[in-house]
Amino acid sequence: MPAIFAFTCTCCGKLHEGSPSFAFNAPDHYANLTEEQKARIGKLNSDVCTIAHEDRTDYFIRTILEIPIEGVAEPFTWGVWVSLSKKSFERYLDTYDTPVEGEGFFGWLCNAIPNYPSGPSSRPTDVIVQLNRQRPKLLLHRGEQETDPLVIDQHQGISVARAQSLAEQAMHR
């Protein structure tokens, strides 16, 4: 029987109820800009972001990275940004109000998630469009011999204890 996730926090002593959910307001590339750069070359809203460099423009969208929790109905979720090609970004905007079920785009994960290694490079992903105004879901690509804990967690799921530990560190770090 799927259960509701809840735990008494070892950091603050409160009962935290519901599957943990954390989100980034912007891709790291945007967050790392100076205020002057954000105003001059950046554009950001709750779903999309662009950065207009002199030689190119970078395109980002916000997505949902789900990590299943063993025995719990709702997954642990991270609201994260991925970079898309110009073509994919334009297609995403063109179909924003009329998404095509199952459509996907290749993207690179653009946030460093707390308590996971940042990795040697950005992580490759598939962005899967959702209906009913849900943000797209992110599927991390798996390597032949996968060693990235984030990828392993998404594909294998995590224990309740690990979910609690990750949530505590994300909330109270």
Ligand SMILES: [Zn+2]
């Ligand atoms: Zn707490």
